[in-house]
Amino acid sequence: xxxxxxxxxxxxxxxxxxTGELLENLDEILMRTEQVESISDIxxxxxxxxxxxxxxxxxxxxxxxxxxxxxxxxxxxxxxxIIRDKSYVNMDKPAMYALLFKSSDxxxxxxxxxxxxxxxxxNFSELIWDLHEFADFLKGAGGDKAGVQQESGGLPEGLxxxxxxxxxxxxxxxxxxxxxxxxxxAMVLIRKLGSCAEVCRTLPEDxxxxxxxxxxxxxxxxxxxxxxxxDRTEKLLSGGMNVEDVEEIKKDGTQAPAExxxxxxxxxxxxxxxxxxxxxxxxxxxxxxxAMVLVKKLGAFAEILATVPADLDDDSADGIISExxxxxxxxxxxxxxxxxxxxxxxxxKSAVEIKLSAARANKPAAPGPAPRAEEKKAGDEPAExxxxxxxxxxxxxxxPAAEKPKAxxxxxxxxxxxxxxxxxxxxxxxxxxxxxxxxxxxxxxxSSPDLREHTGNLDRFNKSARDLKKxxxxxxxxxxxxxxxxxxxxxxxxxxxxxxxNTTLKKDAKLIFVGEDTEVDKAIIDILGxxxxxxxRNAVDHGIETPEERQKAGKLRPATVTLxxxxxxxxxxxxxxxxxxxxxxxxxxxxxxxxxxxxxPEGEYTDKEIFNFVLAPGFSTNEEVTQYSGRGVGMDVVxxxxxxxxxxxxxxxxxxxxxxxxxxxxxxxxxxxxxxVSVGGSSLSIPAAAVxxxxxxxxxxxxxxPEGNEFVYLRDKCLPLIRLSQRLxxxxxxxxxxxxxxxxxxxxxHEAVLMADYMICDQQVVVRPFSPxxxxxxxxxxxxxxxxxxxxxxxxxxxxIGTVIAGEEHTEEEGGANG
Amino acid sequence: xxxxxxxxxxGGQLLTxxxxxxxxxxxxxxxxxxxxIPPITKIPxxxxxxxxxxxxxxxxxxxxxLRLRLGMEKGNYDERSCMIVVxxxxxxxxxxxxxxxxxxxxxxxxxxxxPVKGGMVYGFVMKEGSQRISILDPEKLARI
Numbered sequence: 001x002x003x004x005x006x007x008x009x010x011x012x013x014x015x016x017x018x019t020g021e022l023l024e025n026l027d028e029i030l031m032r033t034e035q036v037e038s039i040s041d042i043x044x045x046x047x048x049x050x051x052x053x054x055x056x057x058x059x060x061x062x063x064x065x066x067x068x069x070x071x072x073x074x075x076x077x078x079x080x081x082i083i084r085d086k087s088y089v090n091m092d093k094p095a096m097y098a099l100l101f102k103s104s105d106x107x108x109x110x111x112x113x114x115x116x117x118x119x120x121x122x123n124f125s126e127l128i129w130d131l132h133e134f135a136d137f138l139k140g141a142g143g144d145k146a147g148v149q150q151e152s153g154g155l156p157e158g159l160x161x162x163x164x165x166x167x168x169x170x171x172x173x174x175x176x177x178x179x180x181x182x183x184x185x186a187m188v189l190i191r192k193l194g195s196c197a198e199v200c201r202t203l204p205e206d207x208x209x210x211x212x213x214x215x216x217x218x219x220x221x222x223x224x225x226x227x228x229x230x231d232r233t234e235k236l237l238s239g240g241m242n243v244e245d246v247e248e249i250k251k252d253g254t255q256a257p258a259e260x261x262x263x264x265x266x267x268x269x270x271x272x273x274x275x276x277x278x279x280x281x282x283x284x285x286x287x288x289x290x291a292m293v294l295v296k297k298l299g300a301f302a303e304i305l306a307t308v309p310a311d312l313d314d315d316s317a318d319g320i321i322s323e324x325x326x327x328x329x330x331x332x333x334x335x336x337x338x339x340x341x342x343x344x345x346x347x348x349k350s351a352v353e354i355k356l357s358a359a360r361a362n363k364p365a366a367p368g369p370a371p372r373a374e375e376k377k378a379g380d381e382p383a384e385x386x387x388x389x390x391x392x393x394x395x396x397x398x399x400p401a402a403e404k405p406k407a408x409x410x411x412x413x414x415x416x417x418x419x420x421x422x423x424x425x426x427x428x429x430x431x432x433x434x435x436x437x438x439x440x441x442x443x444x445x446x447s448s449p450d451l452r453e454h455t456g457n458l459d460r461f462n463k464s465a466r467d468l469k470k471x472x473x474x475x476x477x478x479x480x481x482x483x484x485x486x487x488x489x490x491x492x493x494x495x496x497x498x499x500x501x502n503t504t505l506k507k508d509a510k511l512i513f514v515g516e517d518t519e520v521d522k523a524i525i526d527i528l529g530x531x532x533x534x535x536x537r538n539a540v541d542h543g544i545e546t547p548e549e550r551q552k553a554g555k556l557r558p559a560t561v562t563l564x565x566x567x568x569x570x571x572x573x574x575x576x577x578x579x580x581x582x583x584x585x586x587x588x589x590x591x592x593x594x595x596x597x598x599x600x601p602e603g604e605y606t607d608k609e610i611f612n613f614v615l616a617p618g619f620s621t622n623e624e625v626t627q628y629s630g631r632g633v634g635m636d637v638v639x640x641x642x643x644x645x646x647x648x649x650x651x652x653x654x655x656x657x658x659x660x661x662x663x664x665x666x667x668x669x670x671x672x673x674x675x676x677v678s679v680g681g682s683s684l685s686i687p688a689a690a691v692x693x694x695x696x697x698x699x700x701x702x703x704x705x706p707e708g709n710e711f712v713y714l715r716d717k718c719l720p721l722i723r724l725s726q727r728l729x730x731x732x733x734x735x736x737x738x739x740x741x742x743x744x745x746x747x748x749x750h751e752a753v754l755m756a757d758y759m760i761c762d763q764q765v766v767v768r769p770f771s772p773x774x775x776x777x778x779x780x781x782x783x784x785x786x787x788x789x790x791x792x793x794x795x796x797x798x799x800x801i802g803t804v805i806a807g808e809e810h811t812e813e814e815g816g817a818n819g
Numbered sequence: 820x821x822x823x824x825x826x827x828x829x830g831g832q833l834l835t836x837x838x839x840x841x842x843x844x845x846x847x848x849x850x851x852x853x854x855x856i857p858p859i860t861k862i863p864x865x866x867x868x869x870x871x872x873x874x875x876x877x878x879x880x881x882x883x884x885l886r887l888r889l890g891m892e893k894g895n896y897d898e899r900s901c902m903i904v905v906x907x908x909x910x911x912x913x914x915x916x917x918x919x920x921x922x923x924x925x926x927x928x929x930x931x932x933x934p935v936k937g938g939m940v941y942g943f944v945m946k947e948g949s950q951r952i953s954i955l956d957p958e959k960l961a962r963i
Contacts, residue, residue, distance in 0.1 A: 437877050682861055728863035771881045773912055774862075774869070776963035782864045787872055787879045795860035795872055795879055 015064050016111055017422075019057055023108050024493065026053045030104065031495050034097050042083075051080045057107065063344050065336075069110055072124040075131035076103050079138065088138040099134055101500075103127060168200065169230065171237055173221040174245040182242070183212035186221050189240040196236065197227030222249070235323055273305065274335060275354045278326040281347045288317035290347055291326045298341050302332030327354075425522065428483055435472075435479045436766040442472045444792060483523070487565040487574065488516035490528045494536045494563060501540045507559065509544045509578070511536075514564035520572045524665050527647070528574065531638040535576045535661045536561060538635070543580030543659055553656065555579075567667065571689075575662040583653040585610045592616075608749075611651040615639045643802075648748050674765050674788075676796055677741065677756035679724045680732035683796040684756065685765060685788065686743060690801040692751075693744040694759060697737040712737065712753040714744060723755045727783060727804060732757055750805040765790065767798045823849075823941050823956060830926040833944070835952055836903065836916040838885045838894070843916075844923070844944065844952045845903065851911060852904035853919055856896060867893075869963065873913055875904060881961070882913040888960060889939070905957040912961035923952075930954070 029049055033042045058073035079096070082088050106124060113119040173189070175182040187207050190199050203222035204215040227233045238246045278294065280287040292312045295304055308327040309320045332338040342351035446465040451458065491513050498511045544559045562577045585607055592598055592613045598605075617636040639649045642663060653659035666672070666689065674685035675694070693714075701713040702721070710721040721742075725732040734740040734757040743754045765788035770779055785800035825831070826846050833844035834853075854875070859882050861871040868887035872879045882902065886894045894900070894917055902913045925944050932942040939959045944952040 441877075679863075682863060684863075730863050768879055770862075770872075771879070771910055771912070773907065773910055773961045774865075774881050774963060777862070777865055777869065779862065779864070784863065787860070787862075789874050789877060789879055793874050794858070795874055797860070797862065 015060055016114060019060060019111055022053045022057055023104055026050060026104055027496050028492055030097065030100055031499055047080060047084050051077060051084055054080060063340055068121050068124050069107060072103055072107060072128055075128045078135045079131055082135060082138045090137055099131060168224055168226055170249040171223045172247045172249050173223060173237060173243055175216060176242050176244040182216040183207045185241050186216060192236055193225060193233060196229050197225040197233045199223060199225045273329060273331055275327060275329050276342050276351050277354055278328060278342055278351045279349045280321060281349045287321040288312050291321055295328060298338060302330040302338050305329040432479055435476050439472050439476055440789065442468055483521050484519040485522050485525055486517045486519050490525050490532055491516045491563050494532060497533060497536055498540055498561065506546060507540060507544050508547050509540045509559045509561050512560050512562045514562060515566045518565040524572060531642055531663060534635065534638045539576055539578040543578035545581050571664045572667055573662060573664050575660055577658060577660040579658040582655040582657050582659055583611065584655050588613050611653055614651055615649060672765065672767060674798060675762045676760040678758050678760055679756045680730035682730055683760060684724060685796045685798045686745065687801055688762060690745045690747050691743055692746050695742055697742045699738050702737045712742060720752045721755060722752050722804065745801055745805060747802045747805050752805045827927060827930055833923050833925055833952065835921045835923055836919045838917050839891050842950045842952050844954050845905060845957060847922060849905050849957045850903055851906040854902050854904060856900060856902050856915055875911060880911045880913050883961060885914050885916050907958045907961055
């Protein structure tokens with residue numbers, strides 16, 4: 001059975017993506033806030049962000065039917081609820097962060113396991129229990145818990161006057177966070193109220209006072225009034241600008257039970273009947289239409305008994321729903337199912353259950369006495385408890401309260417969404433493909449052979465063609481930039497890696513970013529993730545010494561790991577530099593010898609070659625195997641993975657000073673500049689990035705050694721000559737280098753001169769890998785990277801220059817024998 | 820790719836063609852196009868039966884020679900020879916044949932499965948009074 005709700009399968013991708021992003025974001029905030037001295041120094045924004053993040057995760061996990069994730073998120077939310085309200089009495093920061101990181105990790109793992117049916121849903125109950133324990137600890141365990149909460153979250157003093165009349169009503173109005181001047185809004189609101197109610201008093205009393213804004217923001221605005229038309233007053237209040245929430249406050253400190261419209265409850269309901277209040281977003285244009293759809297959907301799972309407004313088709317329905325919300329009364333076999341449908345409806349802001357008992361209590365004219373037990377939790381908002389029984393008793397009180405954080409989290413999110421749009425990567429890729437084709441087709445049209453035969457005047461055509469070219473070029477740039485993301489997304493994840501390793505390995509490495517706003521293709525970011533992780537881990541584990549060792553070595557500067565990014569010609573260069581111990585060439589050499597990696601006499605190895613041993617399979621100089629590294633698997637895999645996408649990994653190090661790992665990846669993975677040459681009638685393209693020089697070779701510079709190896713002497717270098725015709729088994733009449741064209745290519749540390757018949761042109765092509773049907777031909781290993789369709793419809797094969805040049809070393813003898 | 824087993828169960832249409840003196844067929848749902856033999860770009864180092872790649876509507880599609888693939892002699896292709904583009908799990912492959920002959924309806928009874936499982940020939944159509952048709956499995960044919 002799938003782990004999540006089967007109907008939600010289509011949402012799975014979005015859920016995983018969004019929650020993943022949120023968790024990354026959360027990690028970042030946690031990391032930042034962990035530096036702060038004490039919890040009270042954490043900025044409110046950060047606390048709210050964490051709170052909101054957990055809340056969103058809770059909500060979406062619940063929507064997916066993933067109750068374990070949802071409950072865990074809920075527990076974290078509880079902890080932060082206390083922190084947000086500053087109602088904690090005890091604090092243990094390290095313990096709290098340990099718990100938070102653990103929760104975040106657990107959620108991340110769960111997310112990864114989601115798509116794998118074999119891995120069962122994890123039971124988080126232990127962690128949740130820990131979180132609850134911790135929450136209790138924060139509040140100060142035991143008796144004074146209630147007192148503390150009352151003090152912080154309770155009603156302001158002096159709100160209720162013993163002398164005030166019994167028909168005096170008290171409302172608490174909460175303004176949205178984004179409201180700039182709530183005091184001004186409040187003044188307008190009170191003036192408006194004057195039309196139907198007599199406002200006796202407000203808190204803060206002086207709305208003109210300088211601090212009124214702050215007071216309203218932190219505590220809310222309390223209005224005491226007397227009115228004959230309670231409904232209208234409430235409507236006015238909740239309809240006020242920027243008003244987020246209005247609650248009626250009862251003198252004894254309880255909130256008014258959920259308001260249920262007349263006619264919804266007739267007293268005949270049995271206990272199976274559920275009543276939900278569904279609130280739609282303000283931005284929802286036709287809530288009645290949405291409501292109809294929602295009720296219909298719900299109808300499939302539940303028996304709808306009544307809705308208020310009863311007639312959703314009625315003209316006034318929209319108004320009623322947007323003001324009072326939609327009330328649905330139904331019986332359902334699966335409550336959670338129904339709840340999910342309701343809260344998952346389009347534009348639904350919240351769907352809150354209204355307890356029958358609470359609703360009934362409200363029905364009699366006199367409000368029912370609130371049970372004493374609930375009082376301590378009332379006031380601002382009850383600390384939400386995950387435990388099922390408790391949840392039930394507080395449900396009614398939760399109703400208005402639960403709406404509040406939701407609204408708070410919706411609003412800033414909505415603001416962000418306006419300027420951001422999520423698009424599936426496949427769609428972007430398709431777009432990129434299409435644009436590439438357009439660029440090529442444009443070339444085919446404007447350089448069509450038919451035009452050459454045309455004798456008339458082509459001025460207008462040429463002008464339009466130029467305009468078209470400009471536009472297509474721009475289009476191409478824009479589409480390419482769509483896929484660009486700053487490398488910081490990949491870097492930021494390393495923060496967490498370093499933090500964890502610092503804690504467990506008792507090191508004190510600092511991670512520094514340089515050029516993290518360098519933008520690269522999304523595909524590159526995806527590729528970078530794993531290699532970076534390995535390299536950073538290695539740097540902290542092997543490179544950086546413990547503080548004591550550093551002191552002994554006389555290193556005064558703090559241990560740092562610097563991640564930097566930048567462009568270099570057509571490549572993105574990412575390097576990871578540490579100022580740690582560096583690598584000892586003699587140690588590496590000894591190990592390489594032991595592992596039988598040497599291929600030539602020891603003395604002939606350059607430092608660079610020695611460091612490259614580190615990237616060989618099964619190589620690790622660290623004697624101890626730690627949790628993070630030391631098994632020697634990794635670096636070779638990293639290297640291989642990078643090479644797969646045309647990237648390179650190089651190492652440099654200085655004993656005692658530190659090591660640098662450098663990754664180079666071609667900037668664009670799709671469109672590249674190539675130099676096209678002809679060999680025996682076949683069109684071959686050499687990536688321009690590798691081409692250093694094209695020249696015709698003089699006879700005296702062409703050397704053949706006694707073994708038959710051919711070289712070209714170019715200026716002061718003797719370079720191996722690779723006949724492309726020979727390498728690719730193509731027959732050609734151009735057998736002498738002096739008639740043919742020689743192209744000096746350099747790929748990383750390998751260089752060679754390629755010989756082709758003649759040059760065709762340099763051009764831009766979209767390199768497409770060969771059809772997987774041809775996998776059996778191992779074309780890549782033979783030096784062919786893929787093929788590209790050119791403007792005239794013909795096809796050129798692009799060389800994998802690395803394989804062609806590097807392969808030279810292995811096939812030298814064979815080539816010599818044939819030559 | 821259409822499932823050949825479906826053909827065995829319910830019958831269906833075959834696109835038949837010839838190479839040498841033999842008659843072959845593809846399940847019609849496996850075929851995407853029948854085109855004139857386009858210019859073919861050779862792939863260096865590829866074996867003879869892989870003719871190269873063609874530009875099929877802006878996509879580079881590998882092309883094979885049916886005769887050579889089946890181990891026959893190279894044919895003399897004329898203007899009536901053509902290329903059948905087959906689709907294998909959204910991947911395309913062009914296959915050059917001597918002649919496309921017909922589209923034939925076959926019923927499950929006509930179809931005899933080849934005892935060789937996983938070979939290039941999936942089965943045969945044997946009908947009284949007409950030539951035997953070998954039904955080819957395009958994936959086995961195109962995947963090298």
